[in-house]
Amino acid sequence: MSTTTTRGVARPAPAKASPARPRRGLRGNPTLNFWLFTGPFLIGLVIFVFVPIVWSFWLSFFDARYTVTPSHFIGFDNYKQILTNSNFPASLVTFTVFAAFIVPTTWALSLGLALLVNQLRFMRAFFRSVFFLPTAVSYVAAALIWKMSIFNGVRFGLANTVMSWFGVDSMSWISNPSPPWYWLVIVTLRLWIQAGFYMILFLAALQNIPPELYEAASIDGAKRGWQTFRYITLPQLRATSTAVILLLLIAAYQAFDEFFNIIGTKATWAQTPLMELYKTALGTDQDYGAGSAGAVILSVLICIVTLAQGKIMGFGGGEEK
Amino acid sequence: MSAMSNNNWSRRSIFRAAAGMAAAGTLAACGGNNGRGGSGGSGSGPQLTQYFHAYGEAGTEQALKRYAAAYKKADVSTSWITGNNFESALFAALLTKKAPDVFEFHPQLQLVKSGQVADLSDIIDPVKDDFNPNDINSHTVDGKIYGIRMIDDPQFFYYRKSMLEKAKVDVPTTLDELIEAAAKLTTSKVKGVFLGNDFTAIQNTLIWSAGADTLDAKNQIAYHTPGVIEGLKKLRTLFTSGNVLLDAPTDFWDPSSLNQGLCAIQWGGMWSMPAMQQALGDDLGIFPFPKIGSAGKLSVYNGGWSIFVNAKGKNVDAAKEYVKWLWIDQKQYQEDWATSYGFHIPPRTSIAQSATKLKSGLPAEGVKLFTDYGHFDNIGFDQTMITAFNDVIASSVRKNGDPEAALDACDKKVNVELKKLFG
Numbered sequence: 019m020s021t022t023t024t025r026g027v028a029r030p031a032p033a034k035a036s037p038a039r040p041r042r043g044l045r046g047n048p049t050l051n052f053w054l055f056t057g058p059f060l061i062g063l064v065i066f067v068f069v070p071i072v073w074s075f076w077l078s079f080f081d082a083r084y085t086v087t088p089s090h091f092i093g094f095d096n097y098k099q100i101l102t103n104s105n106f107p108a109s110l111v112t113f114t115v116f117a118a119f120i121v122p123t124t125w126a127l128s129l130g131l132a133l134l135v136n137q138l139r140f141m142r143a144f145f146r147s148v149f150f151l152p153t154a155v156s157y158v159a160a161a162l163i164w165k166m167s168i169f170n171g172v173r174f175g176l177a178n179t180v181m182s183w184f185g186v187d188s189m190s191w192i193s194n195p196s197p198p199w200y201w202l203v204i205v206t207l208r209l210w211i212q213a214g215f216y217m218i219l220f221l222a223a224l225q226n227i228p229p230e231l232y233e234a235a236s237i238d239g240a241k242r243g244w245q246t247f248r249y250i251t252l253p254q255l256r257a258t259s260t261a262v263i264l265l266l267l268i269a270a271y272q273a274f275d276e277f278f279n280i281i282g283t284k285a286t287w288a289q290t291p292l293m294e295l296y297k298t299a300l301g302t303d304q305d306y307g308a309g310s311a312g313a314v315i316l317s318v319l320i321c322i323v324t325l326a327q328g329k330i331m332g333f334g335g336g337e338e339k
Numbered sequence: 340m341s342a343m344s345n346n347n348w349s350r351r352s353i354f355r356a357a358a359g360m361a362a363a364g365t366l367a368a369c370g371g372n373n374g375r376g377g378s379g380g381s382g383s384g385p386q387l388t389q390y391f392h393a394y395g396e397a398g399t400e401q402a403l404k405r406y407a408a409a410y411k412k413a414d415v416s417t418s419w420i421t422g423n424n425f426e427s428a429l430f431a432a433l434l435t436k437k438a439p440d441v442f443e444f445h446p447q448l449q450l451v452k453s454g455q456v457a458d459l460s461d462i463i464d465p466v467k468d469d470f471n472p473n474d475i476n477s478h479t480v481d482g483k484i485y486g487i488r489m490i491d492d493p494q495f496f497y498y499r500k501s502m503l504e505k506a507k508v509d510v511p512t513t514l515d516e517l518i519e520a521a522a523k524l525t526t527s528k529v530k531g532v533f534l535g536n537d538f539t540a541i542q543n544t545l546i547w548s549a550g551a552d553t554l555d556a557k558n559q560i561a562y563h564t565p566g567v568i569e570g571l572k573k574l575r576t577l578f579t580s581g582n583v584l585l586d587a588p589t590d591f592w593d594p595s596s597l598n599q600g601l602c603a604i605q606w607g608g609m610w611s612m613p614a615m616q617q618a619l620g621d622d623l624g625i626f627p628f629p630k631i632g633s634a635g636k637l638s639v640y641n642g643g644w645s646i647f648v649n650a651k652g653k654n655v656d657a658a659k660e661y662v663k664w665l666w667i668d669q670k671q672y673q674e675d676w677a678t679s680y681g682f683h684i685p686p687r688t689s690i691a692q693s694a695t696k697l698k699s700g701l702p703a704e705g706v707k708l709f710t711d712y713g714h715f716d717n718i719g720f721d722q723t724m725i726t727a728f729n730d731v732i733a734s735s736v737r738k739n740g741d742p743e744a745a746l747d748a749c750d751k752k753v754n755v756e757l758k759k760l761f762g
């Protein structure tokens with residue numbers, strides 16, 4: 019009862035005292051609050067994402083060497099150069115192949131881990147953390163460990179030591195591209211770092227599947243295992259799967275850190291699109307025009323792939339509309 | 340209930356404050372970490388910033404900061420750029436308002452053409468005759484001198500005398516002999532030769548040892564010769580022979596591979612000599628890159644570092660004055676820089692003559708290789724062309740590509756660049 023009384027008294031009070039308590043007015047202004055909360059991030063987004071996109075689109079039509087404020091307009095020359103006289107197109111092909119491999123593999127591995135961890139009756143939190151931990155490691159640090167201690171070419175490298183137990187000679191994993199063992203180095207690293215994060219996403223989705231569905235299925239005679247997985251779990255994970263595949267695809271196209279640190283820029287193979295652009299624009303070439311042209315092409319490609327995927331798998335539709 | 344709504348309010352206010360702080364923090368971060376203050380500068384007058392890549396030898400960073408602190412007419416702070424992307428850090432910084440006033444780099448025509456580096460002729464001219472003429476030539480464009488060479492760094496092969504004696508191998512003078520020596524020197528624990536992890540360290544000497552050059556006097560391609568193709572093919576056989584050290588934990592510029600007994604012969608720079616002598620004592624010799632084919636010549640790559648003044652900086656005059664003070668007037672610092680840490684050859688004759696550490700033994704042999712077989716950078720063969728030739732090494736030595744086709748692809752890129760530079 020006392021609460022009601024207090025409330026009754028308290029309620030009209032602000033109205034009377036409003037000039038003395040301007041913050042009440044602030045609280046009541048949703049527009050202001052909106053800008054207050056989104057403002058900082060919006061500013062960041064504009065400064066670090068939208069301005070650079072527009073700027074590089076502008077740069078891509080200029081002869082911009084050693085400058086980002088060029089004056090010599092050259093039309094589509096930069097596009098012609100980056101598409102015909104550079105390694106950029108080849109890097110796009112390489113990375114479509116890479117993405118075609120790494121995306122399903124990471125998807126399957128993280129889903130597998132999620133299913134296993136989800137089955138656990140005890141120590142679930144422990145294993146969840148263990149598999150998630152590599153996500154916290156930076157690609158650069160991991161790449162240096164992979165390159166310099168696990169897969170180095172001398173006889174005391176970890177991989178070569180293990181091989182020597184089976185009587186296999188020391189080999190160079192990274193320098194020698196034939197056979198392309200460097201993929202093993204890169205793929206294992208990427209799986210190790212990424213799988214845990216996507217496992218968490220799948221785990222959350224798995225725990226969201228209503229148990230009634232499984233009960234109903236078992237009443238209808240569905241066998242535990244493959245049948246329930248195929249007809250209940252997998253369809254229920256559709257939204258998460260789509261998001262995961264989309265994120266993985268973008269991550270694959272944006273691959274840079276581990277390739278830069280493991281393969282380096284002095285090779286003609288395994289050069290990611292971003293590495294080619296880095297070499298052109300930010301490396302010692304300092305050709306911001308051609309680099310921006312490549313960046314525009316890459317952005318357009320990522321947009322197309324994202325939209326196409328959304329169309330095919332129905333991501334981004336539904337609730338928003 | 341009033342307590343609760345009060346709570347509600349305070350939670351919001353905390354969020355609001357946090358959001359405001361985040362915004363302020365973002366803005367504040369833009370102004371932070373400008374490399375000034377507390378990093379060694381002590382003088383008064385204008386503030387200058389200098390960019391250096393991180394030299395591997397102990398004491399180099401302290402030495403540079405000591406020199407800067409001794410300068411009284413300006414407050415000079417040093418940015419010591421670690422990691423293997425000094426060029427990127429430098430070039431990115433040059434585009435900003437916080438651009439360095441003074442930086443070290445290699446002479447490249449594009450820097451001159453784009454007006455990035457200041458003409459230093461007036462401060463060099465009085466002492467021009469004291470410099471190695473090659474070091475003046477490599478920095479001269481249309482009669483103006485754009486940079487001061489600080490150190491010359493010859494690169495050649497180091498070898499373990501004991502290992503060659505044990506395997507009964509003579510010091511190789513042709514590439515064939517080097518390949519043969521590598522085979523004889525390789526054991527279960529030691530590889531014959533180490534040419535750096537990606538083989539690009541020797542790309543220029545490969546060209547010179549085959550009797551060719553990067554560009555000719557008319558600034559046309561001069562590297563596309565049968566000799567270079569022969570050299571590329573031979574390097575490919577060496578690469579696949581199993582007698583080369585690959586994927587070593589450190590690259591050619593670090594003495595560790597030879598010092599730790601991973602290889603018997605290693606490509607390296609003169610700067611590594613003190614560390615190698617300390618580790619190996621007298622069990623150390625040097626030789627130039629061997630000849631390739633009948634027209635071949637022994638060759639050594641005379642790399643090095645030069646100091647430049649940012650022509651687009653705010654304090655060009657103050658920067659020039661500082662550069663003159665340190666790299667023209669202060670000879671004791673120049674000698675200290677060249678000989679007290681790693682070994683480098685002072686580009687100034689008067690200092691080279693007084694540098695006692697380079698007068699005898701192995702350092703003296705290094706100086707002799709530098710003088711007899713050394714080739715300097717061609718200011719017209721810029722980074723784009725160097726990168727294009729990196730691809731030749733990658734696709735025809737490390738991969739089984741056709742050298743002729745790789746050189747054709749390189750020609751295409753180099754010609755585009757030549758056209759941009761020389762019209």
